[in-house]
Amino acid sequence: MTEFLQQLINGLSLGAIYALIALGYTMVYGVLRFINFAHSDVFMVGAFAGYYISKRIPRESLGGGLLVLAGAMLICAILGIVIERLAYRPLRSRSKLNVLITAIGVSLLLENAGQFFFGANPKVFPALFPVKTFTFGNGLVMSSNQMAVFIVAIILLVSLQFIVRKTKIGTAMRAVSFNPTAASLVGINNDVVISFTFGLGSALAAAGGILYALNYPSIDPLMGILPGLKAFVAAVLGGIGNIPGAALGGLLLGIIETFVNGSRFSTYTDAIAFAILILILLFRPAGLLGKLQVEKV
């Protein structure tokens, strides 16, 4: 029982990271109806931004850690907005295939530019927050890094929900997602909303990148590929375009993966996410919380 709960905690902390990345996929899909392939590499840039900022800031302190987190989120938000402005906006009236290929190009560019500027060898990510281990009643162990994942993820998810539901720009985001033409008719500037969505999603990816690097403290320019793909699976699992769905999908996927990893099928861990993706697309293509849309001519 203790082992089961322990695995559940590990799974939830991995899942919370997936959820943060998945939110970026799902929000961009919501407003633009396309999969931002480069999102997983924004996640990588977030981890590296944290790595370089942390060199100038005292380690293992709460304030310093939060400062690194905020700095990396800001850098990635700007990166996300720039990517959208330079690569995706000129293609907005073109076919989806063009945009998809461009997104793959941006993703590869970030990975290879990362190898060029950061070096291809893995780097050791420093401990940002004070390192402690908490032991609960019946032998459950939780590190301060896992704790940080839960706290940061919950704060970010709640504030995201607040932004999307209660603020003016959030209302505009939902309007654009619902019907872009009608949104622009009532005076919403679609470009601003789309830029904001990219910035918000990329900031969440950066937070995910830093939390991931805290728990798996070896970072390299290709580190984003697998977590990114899995987060995408999480977004589809929850219903792409649906914000609570992305969070649910991320948590579920994290738990499933952790349990598979603890079983004798552990060598297939990386394949399980894709198997889930294929099953969900076959049997419930709209995802767990999504609504099915019919293509109209």
Added chain:
Amino acid sequence: MLTRSQLVLLTAIALSVVVSLFSNQIDPYYLLVIINVGINVTLAVSLNLVNGYTGQFSLGHAGFMAVGAYTASAISLFVGPKFFAALGSHGTPAAGALFFLALIVGGLVAAFAGLIVGIPSLRLKGDYLAIVTLGFGEIIRVIFRNIESLGGALGLNGIPPYTNFFWTYGVVAITVYVVISMVHSTYGRGFLAVHDDEVAAEAMGLNTTRYKIIAFVVGAFFAGIAGGLFSHSVTSIDPRGFDFIRSIEIVVMVILGGMGNTVGVILAAILLTLLPEFLRPIAEYRMMIYSLLLIVLMLTRPQGLFTIRKKLSVSAGEKGPMAKA
């Protein structure tokens, strides 16, 4: 009576036999590069049938190449000795027969993998299809890593170097012939219809799913054969050699040449195989250049470098939700 394209095919095969007879006159390094060009042309032309003509964006071509490479290598490594013993000869004809068998079986197993992958994933469109095929490509790789009898993560070594000029360019000629005649046949017009407008094609009574699966299976078949050629040229393979980057390289060839333009795709495959050889000093920036090329090409020339008329350009459709935003 032979048609013109069949004559061209036979001439090309005959030519590859003749050149092959004199291939020991060619510097081994150049010969290797020329064989690589042929393998890449086969991969790109077969992927073009799926991504270009039929408009189904697949990112898992390296997975099918892996299936073909592993199957063909397993046949020459494990079946080969029994085959030679039964035939009682080790000579060139026996080796040629074995290699032919290995290539065909490799292609068929890859085609079967294409069928298994294609039936579920081709119900999806666009971005989803791209990610699912990418996922299948990765799953195929993970499976090979876990099969101990095929060397696991270390892969297979000591594969006999059967690949030569004749086999490579014979396969190139057949691939190009099959793809072109498929697309230009009455039946094959359906591929273009599916590419241009799937809903309209379905309304006209075409079984669009069947067209997509046929394109996928044929593409996988030739990718498998190219994999067999590849493994018998480099003589050792491991799962890492067939990763996502390999798929992307083939996709870049197709996009650079112009999706749905076989001649352009062949030119692009030749160009992208030769460039890194000529530009050795900057070879390590190859992927960076590829990615920039993709972005710039999509922004400025989405129809590809070598497509002059915008016959099958991907930017034809001014529709989709992106347009509304």
